[in-house]
Amino acid sequence: MKTGRLILRGYAPDDFRHLATLWGDPAVTRFISGQPSTPSESWLRLLSSAGHWALLGFGYWLAEERESGRFVGQIGMADFKRDIEPGFDGAPEVGWVLSPSAHGKGYATEAVRAALAWAEANLAAKRYVCIVDPQNQASVRVAEKCGFTHFAEAELKGSSVIPMERVAAR
Numbered sequence: 001m002k003t004g005r006l007i008l009r010g011y012a013p014d015d016f017r018h019l020a021t022l023w024g025d026p027a028v029t030r031f032i033s034g035q036p037s038t039p040s041e042s043w044l045r046l047l048s049s050a051g052h053w054a055l056l057g058f059g060y061w062l063a064e065e066r067e068s069g070r071f072v073g074q075i076g077m078a079d080f081k082r083d084i085e086p087g088f089d090g091a092p093e094v095g096w097v098l099s100p101s102a103h104g105k106g107y108a109t110e111a112v113r114a115a116l117a118w119a120e121a122n123l124a125a126k127r128y129v130c131i132v133d134p135q136n137q138a139s140v141r142v143a144e145k146c147g148f149t150h151f152a153e154a155e156l157k158g159s160s161v162i163p164m165e166r167v168a169a170r
Contacts, residue, residue, distance in 0.1 A: 001114060002066065003066075003113075003114045004036045004110065005065060005067070006072065006107060006110060006111055006114075007063070008051075008062070008075060008076075008111060008114060009062055010061065011049055011050050011062055014063040014070075016042065016046055019042045019043075019045055019046050019074075020043075021099075022042075022071075022073065022097065023036065023037035023041065024037055024039070024042065025099075025100065027100045028098075028099070028100065029151070030095065031132075031133035031135060031136035032133070033096070036160075044106055045142045049062075049071045049074070049118040052076075052078050052079070052159055056079060057123070058076070058077050058119065058122075058123060059076050059077070059078060059124075060075065060077070061075055061115070062097070063107065063111055070098055072101075072107055073096065073098035073099055073111075073143075074095075074097050074109070075096045075097075075111035075115050076114060076115055077092035077094045077115065078092070078093055079092065079093065079096065080093060082156065082163075083138050083156075084154050084155075084156050084163070085154060086151075086163070087153035088129045088163075089166060091126075091128055091149060091165070092119060092123065092129070093128075093130060093131070094112060094116065094129070094148075095130060095147075096111060096126050096142065102133050104138075105156065108138075108139070108142045109142050112142060112143075113146055116146060116147075116166070126168050127165055127166070127167055127168060128148075128168070129166075130165065130166075131154070131156065131161045131163050131164070131169055132161065132162045132164060133161060133162075134162050148164035149164060149165060149166070150162055150163070150164055151163055151165045166170075
């Protein structure tokens, strides 16, 4: 899938090096898990992304700049079966993670909007959700620009998160 500046595509085993670098960066994981991922955990993320597509018909895309081909991150949706209240009731959970060199360029908003447009054309979901660390104001802004609104207070693994939802445009 292409946007104005990005290519969103499926995964190949060679993409592991990009994911290991991305998820091993403390600046990337600061608001997600608080801990950089090990290479093994990054490999499992790649397998999870491929598995989502195989089993559920949706998942994450790898994002590259159209002009340079440079890797910029991952964008998409998943069903992580999170232990969170209130629950997501099977709604696809939208997420995005970008390399620090891609921050502040509007790539996340551009890619999330494309992912949501794809989802609304291809999935029967009535609602989409995302969770954001309250300290990650850049991601809160991305979610709001993409039509998500705060709907509850919640904790995930002992940390406060902002659950947000977006009702499908249909």
